[in-house]
Amino acid sequence: MHDLQCESLSKRFGAYTAVDSVSFDVPRGSFFSILGPSGCGKTTLMRMIAGFETPTSGDIRIKGRSVLSTPPNKRPVKMVFQHLALFPMMNVGENIAYGLRCRGENRADIARKVATVLDRVGLPGTAEKQVSQLSGGQKQRIAIARCMVLEPDVLLLDEPLGALDLKLRERMKIELKQLQHQFETTFLYITHDQSEALLMSDNVAVMNAGEFEQIGAPQDLYNNPKTGFVAGFVGDSNRWPGRALSVSDGKVRVAIDGGGEAIALAGDERIAAGGPVELFVRPEVISIGAGSENTLGGTVESLLFNGASSRILVRMANGHLVEVGQAVMDGSVSIAPGETVEIGWSRSHGRAFSVAG
Amino acid sequence: MHDLQCESLSKRFGAYTAVDSVSFDVPRGSFFSILGPSGCGKTTLMRMIAGFETPTSGDIRIKGRSVLSTPPNKRPVKMVFQHLALFPMMNVGENIAYGLRCRGENRADIARKVATVLDRVGLPGTAEKQVSQLSGGQKQRIAIARCMVLEPDVLLLDEPLGALDLKLRERMKIELKQLQHQFETTFLYITHDQSEALLMSDNVAVMNAGEFEQIGAPQDLYNNPKTGFVAGFVGDSNRWPGRALSVSDGKVRVAIDGGGEAIALAGDERIAAGGPVELFVRPEVISIGAGSENTLGGTVESLLFNGASSRILVRMANGHLVEVGQAVMDGSVSIAPGETVEIGWSRSHGRAFSVAG
Amino acid sequence: ETLRLLTWGGYAPDNVIKLFEEANPDITVEVTLSNNEEMVAKLRATGGAGYDLAQPSHDRIFAAQQEYNIYKPLDLSKIETANLAPNLLDGVKANATIDGNLYAVPHQWGTSGIVADISKAPNVKGWGDLCNPDYKGRTSMRLRRTILLGTAFSLGKDPFALYGDKAAYQTMLDEVTEKLIACKDNVKTYWNGGDDLSTLLLSGEVVVSEAWDSTAFKLYGENKNLVYVPPETGALAWIDTFVIPRKGEADDAAYKWINFVMKPEIVKLMSNSTGAIAAVSNGIDLLPDDKKAAVKAAFDEQDLANLKFFANIPAGLEDMEGKALERIKAATSN
Amino acid sequence: MARTDIGKLSLILLFAPFALWIALLIILPQLGIGYISLREKVGPGEYTFGFANYIAFLSEPIYWNTLLRTAWMSILVTAMALAVGFPVAYYIAKIAHRRSRAALFLMCLIPLWVSDLVRAFGWIVILRETGLVSSFLQKIGLVSGPVELLYNDATVVMGLVYTVVLFMIVPLVSTLDGMDNSLIEAGYNLGGSRFTVFRRIVVPYAMPGIVAGCIIVFMLTAGSYLTPILLGGKNSMWFTEQIYEQFVTRYNWESGATFGVLLLVFTSFVVWLGLRLTGQSLASTVAKD
Amino acid sequence: MNVAAPQSPFLQWLYRGYMLAFLLYLAAPLFAAGMFAFNDSMFPALPWNGFTLDWFFSSTEPKIGMFHDRRLLRGLQNSLYIGVIVSALAVAAGTCNAFLFERKQFPAKNFFYILMIVPLVIPGVILGISILVFASMIANGLEEAFGIEWDFLRPGLFLVILGQFSFLTTITSLVIAARLRKFDISLEEAALNLGATRLRVLMTVTLPYLMPALFSAFVVAFLVSFENFNTTLMLVGSDAPLTITMYDRMVKVGSTPVLNAVSFFLMVGSGALALLSVVVQRGKE
């Protein structure tokens, strides 16, 4: 059973297509993310679901029923806004009670429900507080509580962590996921931060220029990207332009622009010998020293120490800069800038995608 | 030869000590960072060097000469401000020329120098642009160019990446380092983001509550923290309170609060048997499965997939939550939430510090 | 019912209003203070609406009515004309009758002349003394048409005689203008109303000034050195009248007011407030004692005989005078 | 579909009051005085159309002298208000401590809420020959007799500066308040002297506020009535007074309207020129917050 | 260290001295005008004849205190009446304008925006005369053509209200628009999303948010209306507001200290009102 279904949903602003024939289904109770760069149409998509934009074409169904003709204040989807949009002139309790009051529920019920939901988000007894007295993380939770008290079929979240600072964001990622578990409600989550999407979601849709490139579980996207865009956007990756020399058995032999050759998995069907391709290799699969299957030579340009995610920057003979992930640089491996090195990786760790044009 | 030397520098605001007897030397041409949490006194320290605050005591020497009595507009240190402080009413060229004009250089020289420095920061031909037309990263580079054109002995940078968005910040980190190489000028860099400090610096001073906790190369701080504060602040770390059972040979046996025991390196000299300690273990050194030296039992609470930096959250029998760094979660290791597991790490990877009180 | 009065400062004292309202409990009186120019301008702007009774001087009725049609013909039968001084009534009738309709009746009269502090300026005689260098920086005047006329007389002209001859009038005005511009240095400031004038004189800042005799009589009560001097060429006499604006809405109340303030006991109160002489037969006798004394001190028989009543201004001349005044005002001096 | 209809309807509903206000109370009345100003009086109640009123204005030096005098004194007052107000605004926005800042600002605003009349009246009480200053000077023996401080141009300028300086300070404070101190610090850090920083950073930054303040102050001054009349005495012909005289004393609406049009056109021209010279626009200065 | 401040103690001292002198300059005429309200004399001038409250409370001639002076009280009443009506209208229109310019898109918006600001830079006298002339043209036209008499188009309260409204609306529009601009539109969307109707959103979210601005716009409009002279002067009929009454009194009757008493009363009143508006504005932010 699907809580939310979108079918060939499109939205055009004048000549500009912000959302281009997007279809997806979100199963009941799951955490679904839409991940894409800024301006790709995520917010527009969400606003159509919430009813703030009218789709140019396509259909939106909630629990199987089309909501296209339902005005925004009648739709059973609630939304957590990017900057939360808590009402500053109401206290916490009033904020949460707002939706219930609009429904005309009686005072006693409202008070009870408010208390319950505050309990569930871990902020019991804060009903009388002013919004401005809350910390960023607490506001976040109140914004969610304000929606959840209405027991929506789907909760929409538009980059809700965008405004928080780094440390808090890390913590809230984990907390959000826990809240979703607790409420067992369907979450539709928008973000441009791949780590948020990967960390929390059951399924992620990667969006680019109004279209969905791929939908899948986080591991799926990370390990089996279906397009160059996904390979580049989800997780760090080295990316080299080149040309397919030969294709066979799902493997491509790629001549890297500037020199050097490598064998990689063929990311898509359109790859043909002689055609332009892009080769993606993640830093963490590259190691110093000749690889069993792919090897390239270069010079160490600098060492970027960053604890567990340190990198070695190697300028390859072909001119490209390669990030090599070297888990620990505790001095046990001694590499100095200027040294000539070889780097290598296995063929199943590289992936080539055809380039249009 | 040191470009910048501070000696027992202190600054008191009324009864409050913002900077407390700080001493350090920055060698010529090096990249020196000061890393510390918000409010620890970093900006105050930098403002003293720039001449905007008068030290309560101590001395500041640039190229060996004390600058205490030099007014701010005569000091050979230039500063990149947190929000850049580009002059909005001047275009890019005028911004850069400002300092040269103040010096009274002639027009031709100024024009030449502005063009050169714009070239060097990779923005040739932008002199006529308005500041507001630049992107965040370009503004950043103009702010640096505006200082570098004056060929300062030391360039001060106060969290210059703080205002940029995530992706841009990543890119600028690498770029900043390259610019410093190019200009071969001494950089004094302030940040509260440990990854910035680690990635770019030759030396980092970790600052806390007005004092320097430790000065050292990035690897040093990461691998051999001298205080609990440094261990916790530099890089991710699990942190458990406990009690020292016995100390010998630089090793401590720690009883973790709530249950369990572990052996770790003694981080400081003050550790004594029976005294309270904190045990620090980095996620990436913990693995699933009993360790050779330290082992604890627990239940998998959730899997946080995030590509190369994925984590497994394990709730230990003693109630603490442990982050376990598991490099790749590509399905090859099959662990599901709810499973009972053992986790382990080697004794040289844990570090215990005494706790005051 | 409300009676909206458009009148001069002091012409509707509170005690009179109170008595009137006691006598006519259904009427409330509302007062707007004004002067000749403003009264006409206001009524012109409103087309004669907004007020129920106004009090311009007798020379401001004819042209204004002819050009702007802002007054209503009066019904003399509703006014107790027996109370009025016949000579003044006739004078006003002569001035304010158009097409057989009478538009005004007299209320009070007085003169414009000079007031002087005799302790400091004992020898003041006429309009010319305002420009006397002996009193440099210590004289004042009101920059309105009165001073033009006064100065003309002092220069030996008779402006009223030139009313028929625009060109000659202009020549005379030019001469007067020149004289007054030259005189500007001598003048401390131009006063605007009774208040200015009083403060200037009482404070001693000014020792010789053009003045309304009514104000001067009030000042005499405060300081016996401040004496009204009818100019040797004759004081300029004005009669402030009653007119009913064309769209007045309380004619009955207006007539009631006119009759009320002409009652002898009220005249006394009124004259006490204004200092002017009521247009009733024994007007001077009804002045309060101090003012009566002031009048006696100021006028002798000859002065009274020498009074120059303002004549109706023919259309067009007023513009010429206005320009002359502007010129004087705009001229610079030190 | 229905939503766009609602949008259109609400646009019309919101636009209607605006249109009525601007059309009925601003544009049509201005056209009205424009129309009246083109009317020539040929006799009692008889009119033709033409530029006679404008020609009369041009051919009569006292009229355009008054206009020029008004304009020039207004510019002087504007400049002085800027000179007097800038340090005050700068102090409030940049130097005073957080807490005293609000109090200072409030203190500066209090005279704003008292009518022109009361303020002018206050000055009269202080400056007249028998006023406070004169008495004081006599008491301390600095002068032998009373001194008259009213009725001269200097007093008019002083009084006008008094009535308008707050309109200079308010926009200045709000722009200077928006200036980050780090701009000044950067100015020094890059080698600027106190003067350089002021001239090249503070002043250009405050420019929108300066221009906004100057426009408002200039317009207020040129359009003021009470202060020049009450403090100015015999020499103080002010153009608004001229207009008032035409309307009220001379019953000459035609030339009053002409003067009105001329005042509006002339002051607008000065403002336009000021905007041109400083490269600002009305919307970016006066209308800002 | 505040780099914006002068660094040498001498200059700092000098600057403070300047500020003090400036504040004295601001206070002087107000102080003088207020002070003589308590002088037991017939003239608002020295010498000081002792303290009295007669100019406020006395009911006997010659010192009629302001609270017994019918005309002043009537002027005060007119001022209040005009002020309240015109402020309410200006706030209402200003609110519409704020929504129009902050929320709606329409052709030539910039042009209309400039038009909205223009009344602020038209001298008050000109607004007064132009409205007077325009209203008279209509009134005369109606009278001549149809014999209809619309007396409210003649000088009087109605025209005074229109005249003040014509420029106060710009002020209120700017004040309200400034606050509306800071309003996060997603608050409205959030309310809508939580199930509120449009009207309810307006009443429970948008207007409460605007409240401080509406309030201070009202106070500002009221105070400006209260002290307005130039525009009102040209439009006033028989119901004169207090400033006009005072002016008439000053130039046509004589300034007894009762005018100082009124001034003092006004200063205290408007000072309190201004303070109140600041406090309200603060409290809500």
Ligand SMILES: Nc1ncnc2c1ncn2[C@@H]1O[C@H](COP(=O)(O)OP(=O)(O)OP(=O)(O)O)[C@@H](O)[C@H]1O
């Ligand atoms: N009302 C509108 N009129 C015209 N274009 C619009 C409108 N709303 C959005 N767009 C355009 O549609 C595109 C998608 O916008 P949208 O806000 O959905 O992006 P987004 O993916 O949410 O980006 P971000 O991550 O920055 O929030 C953008 O190019 C935007 O400029």
Ligand SMILES: Nc1ncnc2c1ncn2[C@@H]1O[C@H](COP(=O)(O)OP(=O)(O)OP(=O)(O)O)[C@@H](O)[C@H]1O
């Ligand atoms: N002028 C001042 N007067 C009083 N206290 C001050 C002053 N300037 C700074 N402080 C205090 O000194 C401490 C250190 O401030 P500082 O700005 O140096 O911190 P920081 O390390 O730069 O923090 P952040 O990372 O947030 O910029 C803070 O507690 C601050 O409140």
Ligand SMILES: NCCCCNCCCN
């Ligand atoms: N030019 C005519 C003057 C009329 C004066 N009336 C004066 C009344 C003074 N209280």
Ligand SMILES: [Mg+2]
């Ligand atoms: Mg978005």
Ligand SMILES: [Mg+2]
């Ligand atoms: Mg800082």
